[in-house]
Amino acid sequence: MSLALPQHNFDAKSFHVPNQSEASHHTEETCNVILFGETGTGKSSLINLVTKKPMARTSYESTGCTTTTNMYEFSMLNNLLKVKLFDTPGLGEGDEGEVPDKEAQQVLKDLLRSLGDDVHLLMYCVRGVRARRALYRNYNFIRSQVKDRVPIVLIVTGLENQEPDMEDWWKINGQLMSNFGMSFAGYACVTTVTVDEDAGNRLKRRHDQSYHAVCRLIEQYRSNGGQRPLLDAAEMQHNTIRQVPLTMAVRYSGFSCSYPR
Numbered sequence: 185m186s187l188a189l190p191q192h193n194f195d196a197k198s199f200h201v202p203n204q205s206e207a208s209h210h211t212e213e214t215c216n217v218i219l220f221g222e223t224g225t226g227k228s229s230l231i232n233l234v235t236k237k238p239m240a241r242t243s244y245e246s247t248g249c250t251t252t253t254n255m256y257e258f259s260m261l262n263n264l265l266k267v268k269l270f271d272t273p274g275l276g277e278g279d280e281g282e283v284p285d286k287e288a289q290q291v292l293k294d295l296l297r298s299l300g301d302d303v304h305l306l307m308y309c310v311r312g313v314r315a316r317r318a319l320y321r322n323y324n325f326i327r328s329q330v331k332d333r334v335p336i337v338l339i340v341t342g343l344e345n346q347e348p349d350m351e352d353w354w355k356i357n358g359q360l361m362s363n364f365g366m367s368f369a370g371y372a373c374v375t376t377v378t379v380d381e382d383a384g385n386r387l388k389r390r391h392d393q394s395y396h397a398v399c400r401l402i403e404q405y406r407s408n409g410g411q412r413p414l415l416d417a418a419e420m421q422h423n424t425i426r427q428v429p430l431t432m433a434v435r436y437s438g439f440s441c442s443y444p445r
């Protein structure tokens with residue numbers, strides 16, 4: 185289980201902050217984001233990064249930790265944008281795994297089918313050691329499911345020690361990704377490692393950058409396609425975070441993500 189995350193300072197320089205009257209002219213919109221990727225790549229940790237709470241269970245075990253779809257809800261942009269994050273079981277596990285690959289794929293297919301046109305963004309989480317051809321397998325699977333209907337962005341985790349900057353991962357590997365046949369609507373080079381009060385300033389700063397990078401992608405690809413300016417400071421409030429257990433999620437959205445055990 186990850187620890188509670190510290191509050192970080194927010195650099196509002198590059199963000200537009202809607203004032204009360206601007207806010208009152210917009211109706212709330214919802215953005216549904218599905219996280220997928222191999223086991224242990226940091227999908228659940230990413231949930232904890234953006235919600236700033238230890239909402240999702242994470243594990244350092246080599247076998248899968250998230251065994252079913254969980255939905256987490258939070259608000260951004262002065263509560264104008266409601267984000268629903270769907271955490272899914274890791275792909276790529278063998279038959280002995282917690283959720284064998286075929287079952288994990290089926291969970292994703294069921295989720296995609298249930299949400300239909302209401303999927304706004306797919307986040308493909310990969311661990312940023314170096315680009316591997318194997319990444320294409322999961323990419324290809326999800327691309328075959330959604331074609332060009334839904335934007336897919338790449339989230340590269342594990343970059344807390346990338347030098348000189350986390351972004352350098354993309355400079356080194358971006359071209360390789362397209363050589364392997366993958367194209368992404370956007371990307372974020374991040375660390376989703378748990379950070380506590382005792383963490384060094386550099387790690388805290390990278391954690392903070394990671395939060396903003398992921399939120400920017402969500403904002404960019406939300407349902408209305410980024411017509412509004414970038415993130416506002418008030419998103420830090422996150423005042424509507426709640427975890428929806430699967431049973432509620434089923435009732436809530438009318439889908440079933442369970443699989444035979």
Ligand SMILES: Nc1nc2c(ncn2[C@@H]2O[C@H](COP(=O)(O)OP(=O)(O)OP(=O)(O)O)[C@@H](O)[C@H]2O)c(=O)[nH]1
Pocket residue numbers: 221222223224225226227228229230241242243244245247248249250251272273274275341342343344374375376377378
């Ligand atoms: N060093 C490092 N560790 C990370 C990072 N993100 C996650 N971890 C660790 O990697 C392990 C797996 O993270 P999870 O978030 O549980 O991974 P997951 O993709 O949800 O895994 P499944 O639920 O099994 O599919 C945990 O021990 C995390 O603390 C990161 O950016 N850097």
Ligand SMILES: [Mg+2]
Pocket residue numbers: 227228229241242249250271272
């Ligand atoms: Mg998980």
